[in-house]
Amino acid sequence: MPMSLLSKMSERPFRAGCAKKASFPPKCCGRPLHIYIWSNLLDREVVERYEAIEEESNADRPLYCADQRCSAFIPENNQISDELRYCGDCAKLTCLSCRNEFSRHSLGEDRDRLICPVDDADLKALKDLGHQNKWKQCPKCLNLVERVDGCNDMECVCGADFCYSCGSHFDENDRCQCRFEAL
Numbered sequence: 001m002p003m004s005l006l007s008k009m010s011e012r013p014f015r016a017g018c019a020k021k022a023s024f025p026p027k028c029c030g031r032p033l034h035i036y037i038w039s040n041l042l043d044r045e046v047v048e049r050y051e052a053i054e055e056e057s058n059a060d061r062p063l064y065c066a067d068q069r070c071s072a073f074i075p076e077n078n079q080i081s082d083e084l085r086y087c088g089d090c091a092k093l094t095c096l097s098c099r100n101e102f103s104r105h106s107l108g109e110d111r112d113r114l115i116c117p118v119d120d121a122d123l124k125a126l127k128d129l130g131h132q133n134k135w136k137q138c139p140k141c142l143n144l145v146e147r148v149d150g151c152n153d154m155e156c157v158c159g160a161d162f163c164y165s166c167g168s169h170f171d172e173n174d175r176c177q178c179r180f181e182a183l
Contacts, residue, residue, distance in 0.1 A: 011041075011042055011043065011046055013027065013028050015046060017050075018049045018050050021053060021056065024057055025054070026050070035047060035051065052075075055075050056075075056158075057159050060140070061142075062141050062158050063094060063096060064094075065089065065090060065092060065094055066094040066099055066101040067087070069090070070087060070089050070090040072087055072089040075088075079096075082096075083096055083097060083113070083114050084114075095114065098117065105117060130144045136164055136167055137167070138156040138158060138162060139160065139167055139169040140159075141156060141160065143156060143157065147164045152165045163176040163178060
């Protein structure tokens with residue numbers, strides 16, 4: 001089989017598996033495909049996309065750009081201080097503590113630390129709405145999640161699985177011990 005044909009055939013599951021976070025990692029016959037085995041046959045663009053999604057999926061607490069027009073994942077290697085990361089897509093700075101834009105912060109008296117902004121009206125309204133609707137926070141990325149129907153086994157957009165009832169983070173082999181509330 002010609003190398004170019006093999007390259008195109010092997011690229012298909014990687015492109016599909018890297019199209020969005022929910023379909024990651026790429027699979028063939030139900031088994032994950034590892035990039036290090038195939039990287040020499042794949043376009044550089046496919047390898048870079050795989051590596052970016054893998055880094056985002058493996059982040060303990062993924063950070064996304066605070067600029068609502070951007071919202072790109074900010075990798076750990078974009079950390080410029082203990083408190084800030086730089087967004088490579090829009091060049092804005094995001095605070096690791098409060099996840100707001102740097103421009104909303106003030107400097108402490110000694111001018112060597114940032115003071116996170118007090119919750120503004122929009123954030124308070126969102127928190128109130130979440131409380132009224134019984135939305136839960138993802139234990140990994142802290143995004144609000146709404147259960148529309150079904151069981152309490154939730155999968156957040158960041159890829160974390162958790163119990164909607166108690167908020168425990170788990171995987172396929174480790175379920176929480178809480179008693180699920182009646183649906």
